[in-house]
Amino acid sequence: MGAVSRLGQFDEALSTSLARTFAKQRRGDLVWRAERMYALEILRKNNYLQTCDPVSLQMAMLDLAWSGLSLNPTLGLAYLIPYEGQLTLKPSYRGLEQLVYRAGTMRTIQTALVHQGDFFRVETVNNRRVISHTEKHGPNAEVIAAYCILHYANSDVPYVEVMYRDELDAVEQ
Numbered sequence: 575m576g577a578v579s580r581l582g583q584f585d586e587a588l589s590t591s592l593a594r595t596f597a598k599q600r601r602g603d604l605v606w607r608a609e610r611m612y613a614l615e616i617l618r619k620n621n622y623l624q625t626c627d628p629v630s631l632q633m634a635m636l637d638l639a640w641s642g643l644s645l646n647p648t649l650g651l652a653y654l655i656p657y658e659g660q661l662t663l664k665p666s667y668r669g670l671e672q673l674v675y676r677a678g679t680m681r682t683i684q685t686a687l688v689h690q691g692d693f694f695r696v697e698t699v700n701n702r703r704v705i706s707h708t709e710k711h712g713p714n715a716e717v718i719a720a721y722c723i724l725h726y727a728n729s730d731v732p733y734v735e736v737m738y739r740d741e742l743d744a745v746e747q
Contacts, residue, residue: 580624581614581617581618581624583628584613584614584617584624584628584631585610585614586628587628587629587631587632588610588613588614588631588632588635601639601642606639608644608646609635609638609639609644609645610635612644612645612646612647613631613634613635613645613654616645616647616654617631617654622656623654623656623661625656625659626656626659626660626661627659627660627661630659630660630661630662631654631661633660633661634654634661634662634663635663637662637663638652638663641663641665641669641673642672642676643663643665643669643672643673649668650666650668650669651665651666651668651669651672652664652665652666652669653666671683678727679726679727680724680725680726680727681725681726681727682723682724682725683722683723683724683725684722684723684724685720685721685722685723686707686720686721687717687719687720688707688717688718688719688720688721689709689711689715689716689717689718690711690715690716690717690718691710691711691712691715692707692708692709692710692711692715692718693706693707693708693710694706694707694708694718694719695707696721696734696736702731702732702734703734703736704734705721705723705734705736707721716739717739717742718738718739719736719737719738719739719742720736720737720742721734721735721736721737722734722735
């Protein structure tokens with residue numbers, strides 16, 4: 575089956591889906607048409623995604639409408655990921671940030687990379703982890719760590735998480 579006819583099956587699935595009705599009611603017709611076009615463009619550019627079940631695209635788009643995220647590649651909030659012949663919607667870290675902000679569970683999320691040559695220290699002060707970080711690296715310095723500081727909406731105590739290079743490499747794999 576040719577790529578054009580396969581894309582037609584996906585377009586037909588989107589045109590008749592519950593996701594279309596729900597998204598149009600929740601976010602408006604213009605937003606639905608834009609998301610439909612993003613989805614079809616993603617599929618057009620990736621032949622492997624076209625082997626997935628068109629009905630799974632309906633479910634992924636329903637998830638997209640429910641979450642309020644977007645497939646807009648410029649925003650990078652969510653992606654269509656194939657899993658065992660099914661398209662699934664996966665939010666990116668940016669999408670997850672947006673969801674927790676909307677839910678009201680976080681006040682701020684701060685993330686940073688630590689490079690070779692930076693001043694970086696993690697301490698425990700009064701049972702709280704404290705990070706000191708001053709960027710001093712050159713233009714091609716290697717990343718040696720990353721950290722995140724979360725400020726929950728219901729707490730004045732920040733949550734601090736640090737990952738060193740070996741941990742970052744393991745997650746990437």
